[in-house]
Amino acid sequence: MSPASGLRAVGRPALATLAAIxxxxxxxxxxxxxxxxxxxxxxxxxxxxxQIGWFSLPVVGLTALFTGGALALQIYSGGAxxxxxxxxxxxxxxxxxxxxxxxxxxxxxxxxVASSIAAELGTxxxxxxxxxxxxxxxxxxxxxxxxxxxxxxLAVPVLVGVGDAIGIMGGWLVGVTRLDFNSVTYLKxxxxxxxxxxIGSGLVKGAVFGFLVALLGCYHGMNSGRGAQGVGRATKSxxxxxxxxxxxxxxxxxxxxxxS
Amino acid sequence: MIxxxxxxxxxxxxxxxxxxxxxxxxxxxxxxxxxSGTGKSVLLKSVLGLVTPDGGTITxxxxxxxxxxxxxxxxxxxxxxxxxxxxxxxxxWENVAFRLMRGASRRPKDEAxxxxxxxxxxxxxxxxxADLYPAELSGGMxxxxxxxxxxxxxxxxxxxxxxxxxxxxxxxGVINDLIREIVxxxxxxxxxxxxxxxxxxxxxxxxxxxxxxxxxWTGPVAALDSCPDPYVxxxxxxxxxxxxNAIR
Numbered sequence: 001m002s003p004a005s006g007l008r009a010v011g012r013p014a015l016a017t018l019a020a021i022x023x024x025x026x027x028x029x030x031x032x033x034x035x036x037x038x039x040x041x042x043x044x045x046x047x048x049x050x051q052i053g054w055f056s057l058p059v060v061g062l063t064a065l066f067t068g069g070a071l072a073l074q075i076y077s078g079g080a081x082x083x084x085x086x087x088x089x090x091x092x093x094x095x096x097x098x099x100x101x102x103x104x105x106x107x108x109x110x111x112x113v114a115s116s117i118a119a120e121l122g123t124x125x126x127x128x129x130x131x132x133x134x135x136x137x138x139x140x141x142x143x144x145x146x147x148x149x150x151x152x153x154l155a156v157p158v159l160v161g162v163g164d165a166i167g168i169m170g171g172w173l174v175g176v177t178r179l180d181f182n183s184v185t186y187l188k189x190x191x192x193x194x195x196x197x198x199i200g201s202g203l204v205k206g207a208v209f210g211f212l213v214a215l216l217g218c219y220h221g222m223n224s225g226r227g228a229q230g231v232g233r234a235t236k237s238x239x240x241x242x243x244x245x246x247x248x249x250x251x252x253x254x255x256x257x258x259x260s
Numbered sequence: 261m262i263x264x265x266x267x268x269x270x271x272x273x274x275x276x277x278x279x280x281x282x283x284x285x286x287x288x289x290x291x292x293x294x295x296s297g298t299g300k301s302v303l304l305k306s307v308l309g310l311v312t313p314d315g316g317t318i319t320x321x322x323x324x325x326x327x328x329x330x331x332x333x334x335x336x337x338x339x340x341x342x343x344x345x346x347x348x349x350x351x352x353w354e355n356v357a358f359r360l361m362r363g364a365s366r367r368p369k370d371e372a373x374x375x376x377x378x379x380x381x382x383x384x385x386x387x388x389x390a391d392l393y394p395a396e397l398s399g400g401m402x403x404x405x406x407x408x409x410x411x412x413x414x415x416x417x418x419x420x421x422x423x424x425x426x427x428x429x430x431x432x433g434v435i436n437d438l439i440r441e442i443v444x445x446x447x448x449x450x451x452x453x454x455x456x457x458x459x460x461x462x463x464x465x466x467x468x469x470x471x472x473x474x475x476x477w478t479g480p481v482a483a484l485d486s487c488p489d490p491y492v493x494x495x496x497x498x499x500x501x502x503x504x505n506a507i508r
Binding site: 124 | 305308309310330331334335337338339341342343345346347348358359362363409
């Protein structure tokens with residue numbers, strides 16, 4: 001392989017990636033712009049709050065419950081190495097509200113919501129429903145994208161909050177039934193140790209993750225290729241893109257919130 | 261009157277429209293014929309602004325469509341899409357009344373529903389269909405609902421994209437007759453793209469033949485059979501040999 005062809009092999013995907021980031025950024029700016037200008041479709045927004053928030057509750061709740069329980073077991077067995085079993089309630093709480101609640105909740109929502117948004121909008125594009133909206137004097141960005149992005153941005157923090165509580169309860173359940181903690185002491189340690197910002201930072205992360213999930217779902221759906229293969233590719237790209245962005249954004253937000 | 265002057269459009273290296281010149285007179289029904297992939301849909305979508313042409317000018321009553329106020333411009337149009345393009349998540353009447361329940365000319369829900377039911381009746385569907393979802397309808401019924409939606413706001417101009425594709429001959433005949441009746445009744449300007457010759461003869465006042473990105477021939481439907489253009493003759497008689505290359 002010549003140096004030029006090697007450079008080309010690296011440069012071409014790098015440029016394509018940068019161009020894709022640019023397109024998503026422009027789409028995000030356009031979405032925010034449409035959020036600020038009427039008309040607003042409140043009925044669509046309410047429908048999406050139900051779809052994204054309410055119907056994601058079982059999967060986020062179960063994820064949090066099992067994660068909280070497993071976390072309690074892990075911390076107990078790890079803490080036992082240096083006689084620190086008593087830290088289980090506080091570490092479960094801080095681990096859930098700062099990291100695991102928002103990140104796992106965000107990832108579960110990405111799997112459930114980004115895929116469904118991308119598939120729905122992709123199918124609408126392929127079957128000319130998005131063109132039909134335009135000919136009916138309805139801006140697809142306002143009617144389809146804004147309600148979904150806004151609903152996810154507002155609903156995911158609520159999901160994260162509920163997930164945090166369920167995750168802590170999962171830890172408490174395991175702590176009390178399997179690790180012989182006193183129930184009242186466990187809960188008191190949890191409440192005493194947690195600070196408001198621990199919870200607040202997780203909720204802010206949830207809002208950012210919700211925005212990213214819906215944005216990526218809408219972007220890939222609206223730009224879906226033709227046919228079943230095009231919709232399938234859009235769905236896959238939405239889930240992968242949203243998941244990676246959640247993890248990247250989580251690192252950056254953690255840097256901003258907890259290292260200063 | 262809709263006028264297209266030297267309209268061009270390419271997708272990558274594929275030049276789909278290569279200088280289209282065409283005039284669609286007010287209150288006339290223009291049917292554009294041509295083989296699959298000749299750019300008929302792109303032409304239609306260019307007029308509506310769904311596709312942005314690379315060059316040329318499209319005017320509606322003398323005004324450049326790109327400079328027109330978008331909502332007011334689109335309010336003059338109704339469109340029947342090839343596959344119906346009905347919104348899956350909405351009931352049939354909500355599809356038909358979609359435009360009536362939004363925007364500047366918004367009506368109360370009951371009034372919008374009443375208009376939708378009346379338009380459904382006009383296309384031969386009973387009120388029991390109004391509360392169904394599009395997925396519960398046959399292909400022919402979906403086309404009728406699409407037609408009802410296209411005429412719900414009583415537009416001045418109606419576009420029909422392959423209105424009989426996927427329908428049996430009897431249902432095609434029904435849809436063609438409905439389109440003709442409605443266009444005449446409303447005094448609308450109509451532009452239909454199709455490669456179905458029975459549609460052409462049922463719907464058209466004027467016919468234009470699009471091939472390789474340009475209009476090869478245009479004239480009244482009565483002159484179609486006697487037209488000397490070899491492209492038109494090959495197309496309307498469905499011959500495999502002639503100036504249009506047919507891949508076998």
